[in-house]
Amino acid sequence: MSQVKAKGTEDHGSKNLCQETIDKLISQSQEAKKQAYCPYSNFRVGAALLTQDNRVFTGCNVENACYNLGVCAERNAMAKAVSEGYKSFKAIAIASDMTDQFISPCGGCRQFMREFGLKWQVYMTKPNGSYQNKTVDELLPISFGPEDLSMADA
Numbered sequence: 001m002s003q004v005k006a007k008g009t010e011d012h013g014s015k016n017l018c019q020e021t022i023d024k025l026i027s028q029s030q031e032a033k034k035q036a037y038c039p040y041s042n043f044r045v046g047a048a049l050l051t052q053d054n055r056v057f058t059g060c061n062v063e064n065a066c067y068n069l070g071v072c073a074e075r076n077a078m079a080k081a082v083s084e085g086y087k088s089f090k091a092i093a094i095a096s097d098m099t100d101q102f103i104s105p106c107g108g109c110r111q112f113m114r115e116f117g118l119k120w121q122v123y124m125t126k127p128n129g130s131y132q133n134k135t136v137d138e139l140l141p142i143s144f145g146p147e148d149l150s151m152a153d154a
């Protein structure tokens, strides 16, 4: 069986993001939300993903008449980054229109994030810019990832 361990997915703690960077990332996620294509749910979501070298990739949810083909904003942003050669992330900010609670990533997106490390930050926000942040590890504990497949080779 071939090696499947993904390269460039080392964990990089990012608790040291400055407030200005966090606020800007949140603002970019809110901007991305405006592009949401969600005629079925009318639930707009935007995401802004910060790479280790400080590039930002944004994404929005993209729904489909065949409902289960819809793609979340977070996965959209990650796929954009990976397709441009970026696999090492500091943080992702997620925005929605919910004012009464922080937007939280779905289970599928948590697993997708986990592929690229456990210790990077997820900023779950409200439209007023307030947020709650957790690491990927905190959002998806006792998870399964690329390292687990590598161990199966031994």
Ligand SMILES: [Zn+2]
Pocket (backbone or CB within 6 Å): 072, 073, 074, 075, 105, 106, 107, 108, 109, 110
């Ligand atoms: Zn999702």
